[in-house]
Amino acid sequence: MMALPKGDGAPRHVPVLLSEVVSALGDIEGCTVLDGTFGAGGYTRAFLDAGAAVIAVDRDPDAIAAGQALAAGSAGRLALVEGRFSELDAHAQASGHAGVDAVVLDLGVSSMQLDEAERGFSFRSDGPLDMRMEQQGLSAADVVNQMPQRDLTRVIGILGEEKRASSVSRAIAERRKERPFERTSDLAAVVEKVVGRSFKGKQIHPATRTFQALRIYVNRELDEVVEALAAAERALLPGGRLVVVTFHSLEDRIVKRFLAERSRTRAGGSRHLPEAEVPPATFELIARGAVDPTEAEVAANPRARSAKLRAARRTDAPAREIDPRELGAPRVVAPGQWEEVKP
Incomplete structure (x- = not known):
């Protein structure tokens, strides 16, 4: 809109x-x-x-x-x-x-959901890693911090159609050992390090597909x-x-x-x-x-x-x-x- x-x-x-x-x-x-x-x-x-x-x-x-x-x-x-x-x-x-x-x-x-940083749908404005349309239940942070790496690969690969899903999920799993993901900018930065170069010169942000996958999964x-x-x-x-x-x-x-x-x-x-x-x-x-x-x-x-x-x-x-x-x-x-x- x-x-x-x-x-x-x-x-x-x-x-x-x-x-x-x-x-x-x-x-x-x-x-x-x-x-x-x-x-x-x-x-x-x-x-x-x-x-x-x-x-x-x-x-x-x-x-x-x-x-x-x-x-x-x-x-x-x-x-x-x-x-x-x-x-x-x-x-x-x-x-x-x-x-x-x-x-x-x-x-x-x-x-409205994309533009409101506090809803956590977008990587373009920093906010809590939420993405719940109904504002209850499993959040994107819960998925990123708790889902087994193998399942996270499938979520990102299938629902986000991300070709580098395995690399992205591996990077997420390694980083969350140090501290949990809480903010959209934090997750976007990790994904960008993995996917960034392959998106050089294109309009789509490197984290687009990962965020899409999480949003689709969280909201069924x-x-x-x-x-x-x-x-x-x-x-x-x-x-x-x-x-x-x-x-x-x-x-x-x-x-x-x-x-x-x-x-x-x-x-x-x-x-x-x-x-x-x-x-x-x-x-x-x-x-x-x-x-x-x-x-x-x-x-x-x-x-x-x-x-x-x-x-x-x-x-x-x-x-x-x-x-x-x-x-x-x-x-x-x-x-x-x-x-x-x-x-």
């Missing part, structure tokens, strides 16, 4: 691909939209301006608290819910809606994405639209595979095997492939550079069970035990 001025002089956050999201939804006047990632309320404001009622969900209590003024001025059209988007169908029902007309998911970490982000897609399938009314904005390859692969599998009407066959029957498609793709941000948006907001938008329309077919393995989602079953799914 990027901050823009609004009429009252206060900063206003505008989500990535905002106009593209609104376009993908179509006419939502009088409709009920579930914004699964409220954040600073940028999408929600646009949906309210378009005449929709909004159920806005966020697992971060700070985001819900900051949204109270917007809810108070919405004439009853905005319901704020503190919770996970993996349970968005239950949140809709608790808000009095058996189904909704649209679900929008803006995945990853919000700008990929499991949440899988469960949210299934929940959206259950919550959407026939003709309702699902719009998802992703920011890295792991989550985008999950969304892409989900929509491809759920919109499939024919099974692949061959000369030797007949085509197998497939369940009725639960979604129809609104557009094939992903929508990327414009050059102008990336220039104005560098955080948009890796964003992709995918959208589909719900059919009247019944919702189906979901298998995370089919979507290529690596899952941590228990400490030291992984269900690793190859791309």
Whole structure:
């Protein structure tokens, strides 16, 4: 998200691909939209301006608290819910809606979380090594200081797609023998010593992938994405639209595979095997492939550079069970035990 001025002089956050999201939804006047990632309320404001009622969900209590003024001025059209988007169908029902007309998911970490040093999400500002969206449970410091080196290698390598994961985890394990990691700048400095030279001349910071991996692990982000897609399938009314904005390859692969599998009407066959029957498609793709941000948006907001938008329309077919393995989602079953799914 990027901050823009609004009429009252206060900063206003505008989500990535905002106009593209609104376009993908179509006419939502009088409709009920579930914004699964409220954040600073940028999408929600646009949906309210378009005449929709909004159920806005966020697992971060700070985001819900900051949204109270917007809810108070919405004439009853905005319901704020503190919770996970993996349970968005239950949140809709608790808000009095058996189904909704649209679900929008803006995945990853919000700008407010990145910009607030005390939340510990970013290496660009020194802060406690935290990264917990819900501000409770296992922190990034707990993982870095306590996880066995072998498991730490897998977290960084699989969830961060860091090619030098083994070297990074070894450096972390050696340093934590002297003293525990407590600050983001401390961890970033250790990672930079290991990865720094290979990133010379590139925009990405050497610690980016390691921090991404820890954040995803601490917040169970990929499991949440899988469960949210299934929940959206259950919550959407026939003709309702699902719009998802992703920011890295792991989550985008999950969304892409989900929509491809759920919109499939024919099974692949061959000369030797007949085509197998497939369940009725639960979604129809609104557009094939992903929508990327414009050059102008990336220039104005560098955080948009890796964003992709995918959208589909719900059919009247019944919702189906979901298998995370089919979507290529690596899952941590228990400490030291992984269900690793190859791309």
